[in-house]
Every structure is written in C-alpha cells, then in structure tokens.
Amino acid sequence: MKKVVIIGGGFAGAYAAQHLERDFDVTLIDLKDYFEFTPGILRTIVEPEHIKNIQVLHTHYLKRARFIRAEVKTVTPKYVLFDGKRVPYDYLLICSGSRYHTPFKEKRIVLSTRAEHLRQYYDQLCKAKDILIIGGGVVGVELAAEIATHCKKEKGRGKTITIAHAHDRFLTRNNQKAIDFAERFLTKHGVKIMYNERVMSHNGKTFITESGKKIKADLAFLCTGIQSNSGFMKKHFAKKLNEREQIEVNAFLQVEGSKNIFVCGDVNNSHEEKTAQSAEKQAMIAVENLYRLEQHSAHSTHPAQQSLVAYYPTKKPMVISLGKWCGIFVWGRFTWCGVLPGILKNLVEWKTMIQYR
Numbered sequence: 001m002k003k004v005v006i007i008g009g010g011f012a013g014a015y016a017a018q019h020l021e022r023d024f025d026v027t028l029i030d031l032k033d034y035f036e037f038t039p040g041i042l043r044t045i046v047e048p049e050h051i052k053n054i055q056v057l058h059t060h061y062l063k064r065a066r067f068i069r070a071e072v073k074t075v076t077p078k079y080v081l082f083d084g085k086r087v088p089y090d091y092l093l094i095c096s097g098s099r100y101h102t103p104f105k106e107k108r109i110v111l112s113t114r115a116e117h118l119r120q121y122y123d124q125l126c127k128a129k130d131i132l133i134i135g136g137g138v139v140g141v142e143l144a145a146e147i148a149t150h151c152k153k154e155k156g157r158g159k160t161i162t163i164a165h166a167h168d169r170f171l172t173r174n175n176q177k178a179i180d181f182a183e184r185f186l187t188k189h190g191v192k193i194m195y196n197e198r199v200m201s202h203n204g205k206t207f208i209t210e211s212g213k214k215i216k217a218d219l220a221f222l223c224t225g226i227q228s229n230s231g232f233m234k235k236h237f238a239k240k241l242n243e244r245e246q247i248e249v250n251a252f253l254q255v256e257g258s259k260n261i262f263v264c265g266d267v268n269n270s271h272e273e274k275t276a277q278s279a280e281k282q283a284m285i286a287v288e289n290l291y292r293l294e295q296h297s298a299h300s301t302h303p304a305q306q307s308l309v310a311y312y313p314t315k316k317p318m319v320i321s322l323g324k325w326c327g328i329f330v331w332g333r334f335t336w337c338g339v340l341p342g343i344l345k346n347l348v349e350w351k352t353m354i355q356y357r
C-alpha cells in the first residue's frame with residue numbers, strides 16, 4: 001500500500017484521512033488529538049458545555065489510519081520530520097490550516113485541557129463588566145452577538161460590550177444588506193460599535209487606539225486576521241511560499257514541481273474567502289486527484305496530470321450567526337436574514353459532526 005501522510009486534522013485533513021484510509025497506508029499528524037468544528041467555538045465562550053458537541057478524537061473516527069500527535073517541523077521531498085523522527089511518504093497532503101488568537105484556536109493541546117481552558121474564559125466572562133472585541137470581521141461580530149444575547153438571557157445587563165473596528169464599515173466583503181442587519185441587531189442588543197478605531201496597545205485594563213482614544217475593558221478578545229501554518233516548508237520549499245506565507249498551489253492543488261504533494265484549506269494561496277467549506281471542498285478534489293494519479297500510474301501510459309480535476313475558487317454561501325437563534329445567509333448579493341439562517345448554522349454544525357461520530 002502506498003504511504004500517505006497528512007499534516008493537520010482540521011476540516012481538510014480529517015476529511016482526507018477518513019476518505020483515504022481504506023486504500024492507502026495513512027498517517028495523520030496533528031498538534032491536537034481531536035477534530036474541532038471551529039465555527040462553533042464562539043458559542044462555547046458563553047456555553048462552555050457546548051464544546052462536547054463540536055469535538056471528536058481523531059482516533060474515534062479513523063478506523064485504519066495511524067494518528068500521531070506531534071508538530072511537523074520540516075517537510076522534505078521524501079519525508080516529514082518531527083521530534084527527531086522521519087515519516088516517509090509516497091503522497092503528502094498538507095492541511096495545516098491557520099493560526100488564530102486564543103481561545104478560538106489553540107496549539108499543542110489535548111481534548112480535556114481544551115475544555116478546561118474554555119471554562120476558564122467563561123468564568124472570566126461572567127466576572128467581566130466591560131468587554132472589548134477588537135476587530136469587526138465575521139468572528140468579532142458573531143462573538144459580540146453570542147455574548148450580547150447570552151447576557152440578555154442571563155440578565156447580565158450591567159455589562160458593556162464594545163467592538164473596536166479599524167475601518168469605517170464592518171463585515172467587509174459582505175453586502176450592505178447583511179452589514180445593516182448585523183449592525184441593527186448588535187445595536188439593539190446594546191453593543192457599542194466604534195468605527196475607525198484601531199487598537200494599538202494596552203496598559204493593564206486600558207486599551208489605546210491609534211487616534212488616542214482609551215477604552216476600559218476587563219476582558220478583551222482579539223478577533224483579527226489569520227496566519228498560515230507553513231513554517232515547516234521554509235527549509236526545503238521556501239520558494240513555494242508567497243508573501244503571506246501561504247503555500248502556492250497549481251489548479252490541481254499540487255505544489256508546482258511536486259506532483260505528489262497536495263495542499264488544501266487555509267494554508268494554501270487559493271484566492272477566496274478562507275472557510276471551512278472551501279477547505280473541505282479542496283480536500284475532496286485532492287483526494288480525487290490522488291486516486292487518479294494512482295490509477296494512471298497503474299494502467300496508463302498517458303501523463304497522469306492530464307486526468308486530474310481542477311479546483312476553481314468560487315464565492316460560496318456563508319452563514320453569519322447572531323446568537324443562537326438568528327443569522328444572516330449571504331451568497332454574493334443575495335441575503336436572507338432572521339431565524340431560519342440561524343437554525344441553518346446549527347444544522348451545518350450537526351451535519352459536519354455526524355460524519356465523525
């Protein structure tokens with residue numbers, strides 16, 4: 001059996017491991033011992049017990065594949081290296097995704113510790129009077145809505161929730177109808193939105209913006225940009241990294257010049273919104289292409305590349321949740337706001353997790 005090594009067990013890596021393990025000798029290497037439905041993590045900030053609905057151990061859903069909890073430090077054209085060990089591969093799938101601020105994503109962690117950390121954040125949230133959310137992208141807006149709707153329910157009305165956003169409109173890359181709906185929703189729930197205020201530093205509980213404004217907060221959440229997890233490529237594949245440290249891929253999601261290395265999800269340079277569904281869709285294409293390469297090497301004299309399927313980045317539908325029971329479905333110019341999109345987000349979570357149960 002050919003050896004397939006997969007780096008990262010997020011949306012792309014978990015999908016690939018599950019779909020390749022029947023026909024290949026698969027090794028999944030991940031810093032965490034579990035798959036986590038990242039979009040559901042914001043709910044755990046106000047409902048820490050929700051964590052059990054959105055996590056599953058890799059060893060639970062993998063029936064044949066080997067799982068190793070480790071951080072890959074170096075990728076060479078023949079093997080991957082971690083903790084002084086080498087794992088050779090015939091095919092490599094890089095699905096190492098991106099880093100984000102704690103508590104939303106954490107490194108080198110086991111399932112039980114993760115739940116404990118989230119519980120600690122919840123305790124801090126309960127005690128905090130003034131909460132600051134830095135960044136008004138999708139994560140910042142969803143988090144503000146989770147906290148605001150939860151506090152209303154818990155009658156924690158003494159709290160202030162502020163979003164400090166560096167630009168003059170939030171939820172950029174979304175249409176105006178979606179932006180207006182989110183703004184009305186948050187304002188109605190008592191969230192203060194400060195536009196054109198980039199937080200630059202803090203002194204204890206005082207956060208200072210570029211314009212010199214001071215914002216007092218007992219608890220602050222940083223909800224700004226993602227960073228690619230691609231450091232292990234620097235030694236042997238530095239030229240394949242772009243200025244954002246994303247790994248450059250061709251239309252078939254291969255590293256150019258290395259037909260047996262595929263890269264899926266947040267870590268590659270595909271020009272589109274970095275989302276869970278894009279990561280999973282790319283993993284589908286990479287898995288299909290890996291099978292096609294194998295079939296060709298066994299039965300055909302034609303160059304295998306000609307039979308591969310291309311991945312086309314597209315604008316995909318997106319659901320922005322506003323608390324548990326409200327949301328916005330956006331697909332290009334089409335917008336649908338209210339209870340049903342909110343329920344849809346819960347359904348997506350349920351449907352994703354059921355694949356791994």
Ligand SMILES: Cc1cc2nc3c(=O)[nH]c(=O)nc-3n(C[C@H](O)[C@H](O)[C@H](O)COP(=O)(O)OP(=O)(O)OC[C@H]3O[C@@H](n4cnc5c(N)ncnc54)[C@H](O)[C@@H]3O)c2cc1C
Pocket residue numbers: 007008009010011012013029030031032038039040041042070071072073095096097098099100104105107108139229232264265266267274275276277278279319
């Ligand atoms: C708070 C938040 C909310 C979000 N909400 C949504 C949403 O509502 N809808 C949506 O579609 N998308 C959402 N996203 C984006 C979505 O989560 C990502 O696009 C998606 O997780 C990318 O999947 P991935 O498989 O590429 O990488 P990831 O999910 O980042 O997984 C990468 C995996 O690789 C592992 N890893 C990294 N480096 C190494 C290494 N060196 N060695 C071994 N393992 C390694 C990590 O431990 C991790 O398990 C959200 C993201 C965040 C942070």
